[in-house]
Amino acid sequence: MFRSQVLVCGGTGCTSSNSTKIIEALKEQIREHGLENEVNVVRTGCFGLCALGPIMIVYPEGSFYSMVKVEDVPEIVEEHLLKGRVVTRLLYDETVEKDTVKSLNETQFYAKQQRVALRNCGVINPENIDEYIAFDGYQALAKCLTEYTPQQVVDVVKESGLRGRGGGGFPTGVKWSLAAANQADQKYVCCNADEGDPGAFMDRSVLEGDPHSVIEAMAIAGYAIGASQGYIYVRAEYPIAVHRLEIAIQQAREYGLLGKNIFGTGFDFDLDIRLGAGAFVCGEETALMTSIEGHRGEPRPRPPYPAVKGLFEKPTILNNVETYANIPQIILNGAEWFASIGTEKSKGTKVFALGGKIKHTGLVEVPMGTTLRTIVEEIGGGIPNGKKFKAAQMGGPSGGCVPAQCYDVKIDYDSLIQIGAMMGSGGLIVMDEDTCMVDIAKFFLEFTVDESCGKCTPCRIGIKRLYELLDKITRGNGTMEDLDTIEQLCYYIKDSALCGLGQTAPNPVLSTLRFFRDEYVAHVKDKTCPAGVCKHLIHYEIQEDKCKGCTLCSRVCPAEAISGTVKNPHTIDQSKCLKCGACMEKCKFGAIIKK
């Protein structure tokens, strides 16, 4: 029995900031002090507060150490683990208050969160099935197999009001009942872990931190619709997630929780992993299944829907990782419990991946109906450097921007659609006043142009033309007619593209046009970029009266565009200037201005 447990985050974020080395150093130091039988080191999944990584929690005290370095390890072992003195300087400052240490759950970041899908992330060792079982793991599967008929399972999911967390928000129970109603010799359960939305990483986090919850939920889904085989489609760029999934599936098989005759009930279910090569379009359900079948990942028209003719032309259900992670909790706590969280039409919680201009980059899980202001200002810690909130891009390249005037909108599926954005997978990129909205729209379009599979014309050519028009505007060559053309083209593409990728690609353009039309007009009419981002519309100047002739700017200029002699004002040759801004950054006298 260990008297103390040290939990170190082994998610992708903390791993990239060296948590693996920290774990090694910890184990070594613990051995050196002869504590290996008293202190247990546990590598967990993501805690969510990625901005403060690498993260470590020491129990039973519950001390939350942030931004731990390898050099800090000897002090932690000697002071805390051996002598019981908490290393105050490493504590996350929000947990320290007037000489007392607060619980992590009382900090601003965690206090307003409600963790359902992420409940085990950062709490258990994902590579140890026993720890998942300790937190009621596989109890939901046992309950379904021994107490419920498949129809009852479908009913519970339906009554809970759970909707797909991958983007569309289709009611999960309805999806299951459609597949259950279709008779076939073989059906399939698939999991979409292709998380292609740049900036969203909750699915990765669940797979890394709590892989068994997805496995258990898929087995439950298999029982509900009558499928004996499941596939998890996960991108190969998530090596830690894939590795832990493999371990988890193996452990579940060894325990007989996957395989033949589970719990002696005669129910068979097994799972396999399929790796994706990282194409954005493979997150679209028909393209994903085409890819599992071994073909090029291209979408096909619907209907027939997957519930009728899906993988290998058999009835199939496909749900997102986060959706599955909710299922065991719904079974254990009941549909009423789940339906009591959230808003009228959007039940439960939603995980958001906070990124961009925000203090606490990371993962947060809040009840549906929480306002954007609460997420950004309170949980996310606000915008750094005293800048103002301008907008948030929700739903990645398929979503839209939510401007400051909608800061207090209660976020759920329907309210976001109303303001032209969408839930998407829950990526939330915060933008401050230094962001140019035309440039942002162009950025997301560049992504969809790259990722278009090319099968249908509206997407392949339409988005490209749209991108070219935006590019023209950011170069200062746009006309007011172009704005109308853009809008019209957006609607054409939305109406005629084959799959979700094309249909939603114009969203960032439409929503920025709707809320920030004045910025577009400034680019077109005044040939200026109000945020000072678009390179073709800005130039740098040296103010003669302020320049001391220190020559620093001419030395840092990569294009040798600045000339002048020592102690005399310098000048910028505009024809050579690359507008990189290096000179302005370096100038100690504030003599260089951007116009």
Add this chain to the structure above:
Amino acid sequence: MKTLAELQAIRDKARKEIEMRAETEDGIRVVVGMATCGIAAGARPVLNALVEEVSKENLSGVTITQTGCIGICQYEPVVEIFEPGKEKVTYVKMTPEKALRVVHSHLMNGEVVTEYTIGASAV
């Protein structure tokens, strides 16, 4: 694994290992002084004996933790027991054997082992 009972058995066993990660607000806190003075006087075997015994007896709601020097170095190893709504009890000059008795008498039956407390020792 073929039965629900087997699943429950694994759960109960694993739960003990991870119990300390749950936030307990109103349980009993057992604090062992583990500063240099405490360690030199033999606090570690005491701490480990407490952990082992509490786990063996399946006591829930008991957190065993350590602290630094509380200033009565001549009485180390010191074990303090905090119970909600009750006065703190301070045991001094502890040994692993005394620790076992404290677990059985104090933690399990609510009877303070008066002869080990600082009050008895100071006389």
